[in-house]
């Protein structure tokens with residue numbers, strides 16, 4: 001069972017009280033972008049085996065969207081934080097780096113997959 005703490009209201013909720021919203025920190029491409037950039041924005045996702053950043057909504061609570069950093073294999077949660085950020089807070093990145101040596105922001109998918117094999 002996945003348990004997350006909403007960074008807005010502080011409530012600890014299991015995943016049945018939340019709504020998953022897919023991968024966090026996607027770079028949006030709009031008018032003027034190439035077809036490939038728009039395709040990647042719409043369809044390409046990291047889908048890592050390991051550290052993942054996700055969007056969640058506290059549906060049965062305050063209703064706000066937030067981000068969560070967690071491991072897809074162990075369900076370990078590294079932290080949650082407000083959705084109005086372009087990258088994870090430094091304290092969460094430091095926590096992940098401490099537990100997953102060699103991990104770094106935006107190099108997690110290839111690095112974690114290679115390390116795991």
Ligand SMILES: [Zn+2]
Nearest residue numbers: 006009058062
């Ligand atoms: Zn909440």
